[in-house]
Amino acid sequence: MKKLVIYLMADPETPELARAAVDGGADMIEFGFPFSDPLADGPVVRRAGERALSRGMRTRQCLDVLRQTHELVPDTPLVPMTYSSLLEAYGWERFADDVQTAGGASMIIVDLPSDERPETRRVHLVAPTSTDERIALAGASTDGWLYLVTVTGTTGARGEVSSALPGLVERARRLVSVPLYAGFGISTPEHARSVAALADGIVVGSRALEVAEEGPDALRTYVASLRLALDTEAAVTG
Amino acid sequence: MTTTTAFGTYGGRYVPETLIPALDELDQGWRDALADDTFHAELHALLTNYAGRPTPLTLSTRFAPGKRIYLKREDLLHTGAHKLNNALGQIVLAQRLGKRRIVAETGAGQHGVATATVCAKFGLECVVYMGEEDIRRQKPNVERMGLLGAEVRPVDFGTKTLKEATSEAIRDWITNVETTHYLIGSCVGPAPYPEIVAELQSVIGREAREQHLAAEGRLPEVVIAAVGGGSNAIGMFHGFLDDAAVRLVGVEAAGAASLGSGRTGVLHGARSSVLADEDGQITDAHSISAGLDYPGVGPEHAFLRDEGRATYVGATDEEALRAFRDLARTEGIIPALEPAHALARARELDAELILVCLSGRGDKDLAEALSGLEKLA
Numbered sequence: 001m002k003k004l005v006i007y008l009m010a011d012p013e014t015p016e017l018a019r020a021a022v023d024g025g026a027d028m029i030e031f032g033f034p035f036s037d038p039l040a041d042g043p044v045v046r047r048a049g050e051r052a053l054s055r056g057m058r059t060r061q062c063l064d065v066l067r068q069t070h071e072l073v074p075d076t077p078l079v080p081m082t083y084s085s086l087l088e089a090y091g092w093e094r095f096a097d098d099v100q101t102a103g104g105a106s107m108i109i110v111d112l113p114s115d116e117r118p119e120t121r122r123v124h125l126v127a128p129t130s131t132d133e134r135i136a137l138a139g140a141s142t143d144g145w146l147y148l149v150t151v152t153g154t155t156g157a158r159g160e161v162s163s164a165l166p167g168l169v170e171r172a173r174r175l176v177s178v179p180l181y182a183g184f185g186i187s188t189p190e191h192a193r194s195v196a197a198l199a200d201g202i203v204v205g206s207r208a209l210e211v212a213e214e215g216p217d218a219l220r221t222y223v224a225s226l227r228l229a230l231d232t233e234a235a236v237t238g
Numbered sequence: 239m240t241t242t243t244a245f246g247t248y249g250g251r252y253v254p255e256t257l258i259p260a261l262d263e264l265d266q267g268w269r270d271a272l273a274d275d276t277f278h279a280e281l282h283a284l285l286t287n288y289a290g291r292p293t294p295l296t297l298s299t300r301f302a303p304g305k306r307i308y309l310k311r312e313d314l315l316h317t318g319a320h321k322l323n324n325a326l327g328q329i330v331l332a333q334r335l336g337k338r339r340i341v342a343e344t345g346a347g348q349h350g351v352a353t354a355t356v357c358a359k360f361g362l363e364c365v366v367y368m369g370e371e372d373i374r375r376q377k378p379n380v381e382r383m384g385l386l387g388a389e390v391r392p393v394d395f396g397t398k399t400l401k402e403a404t405s406e407a408i409r410d411w412i413t414n415v416e417t418t419h420y421l422i423g424s425c426v427g428p429a430p431y432p433e434i435v436a437e438l439q440s441v442i443g444r445e446a447r448e449q450h451l452a453a454e455g456r457l458p459e460v461v462i463a464a465v466g467g468g469s470n471a472i473g474m475f476h477g478f479l480d481d482a483a484v485r486l487v488g489v490e491a492a493g494a495a496s497l498g499s500g501r502t503g504v505l506h507g508a509r510s511s512v513l514a515d516e517d518g519q520i521t522d523a524h525s526i527s528a529g530l531d532y533p534g535v536g537p538e539h540a541f542l543r544d545e546g547r548a549t550y551v552g553a554t555d556e557e558a559l560r561a562f563r564d565l566a567r568t569e570g571i572i573p574a575l576e577p578a579h580a581l582a583r584a585r586e587l588d589a590e591l592i593l594v595c596l597s598g599r600g601d602k603d604l605a606e607a608l609s610g611l612e613k614l615a
Contacts, residue, residue, distance in 0.1 A: 037520050038405075039405055040256075085505065085519070088502060088518055089501075089514065089516060089517055090517070090518065111254055111507070113251060113253065113254075113255045113258050115258075116251060127256040128256075129257075129258075129260070129415060134255070134258065134259070149255065152256055152413060152414075152416065153256075
């Protein structure tokens, strides 16, 4: 079965939204710890981060919400996604320890490429621009699965699925043995279906954040539409 | 542990994976260029025949009676500031890398103008990101960039200043990395940018050292320069790093003292000293000078501070404004507000023989400075 990963920004409402996403069929929640200067993010995630920060969502508060979310959906892996500056300030090891204590499953540090701080255990990202050598390095050191950035660009919904994805998946299949989840630019059930034909899972961020604005019911319905698309794809390809 | 770099534990490449191959390519292209005489010859010819190097060294005696303050006149460089040294070097490098599109960030607009200038000269597409607040207070430079054929893209979120303009330029680069060179304007950003910019600006320090020796028969007691991102200062300091007796002083805006009151953090691809809260969130800088209004600083400055080789002090908006006015009245030179910070501290130093980097001219600042001076009176 193809995995469905939904991105939510840490906020007081996140536990409830995470439960709605899981009810809709999400297998994993990516859990954004907001940063003031998110270089890899497009306008939707950036604005969600600005809002979370304006509501006081600093590292400790994010960890608290992570714990509350874990209590509500204990069987769903929660993967914090953030930027190096937060870890630098909090302490790299302490951050990893406290994430684990709060119920987090690994983490993603968007601005920390595979060859920086190899001792920090995390899910690595590769992009269409990555060389074979870097894909192999990321695949060998990643924590459980590999995040394929489908586009050369920042996060955010796009009209079409990136034409760079098939080539990236083909190379990653040849070079690494872990599951491949694709993200960036995926927003509709049609996208989900076409990406799932290639990768082992999909990550949906910006569009999920927009739908989450409308509340848990809207999010559950949206996630269920993605779930259905993935399961249909799985039925087709066997 | 933190990866060790040329600047101790500062620097590094804290950027999304998408950019790493481009940084590798840039690094290789830069090493190849440094080892290639034709690169140096082409750059030297441009600096001489197009930019107007060497710039003069002017002795000022009326600005600070009792002192001999030498001004390194980067204000007389084509486009009016030291930024052109870096823009010319990087545009030659971009040509070698086969990039046809250039993106840049700008605060005061001087780097934007320098970038628009070199793009016009070399026939390259040019996009400059600039915060809306800076567009307001540096209008003449916005008009110059337009005339030079560059597209100025306003950045209307966050601080609406250099920090956000830099983030947007990097996002553009992430999206268009295969065709685009990011022509960064200061000694900040992921490796190898801080090293590239420092090397391209070190012509300031090399010339100034020679000129000072020729004028005085000895080295200055103190070399002093304004520090925002820190490129004119690092260019000046590089001429004197091995002269242990020469004190190196960087002057930050008091409200943007990344080195004086910052903490170790990660901003725009590098680990350095930044203005941040205890959670690592970058905090706002405040300065009347758009070029210093930045919460980060080049990693090499953080390294020089920790090593004790350079010291960093602050100057307030008010002190800079007074120095701005006083240099105009005593020497007939209108400095930019950025080097006015260095001038403010220079005249109070417990030294007689002082070399100041006059990094740019003040035409762009007239409206802002005159209204600021009115409030002082």
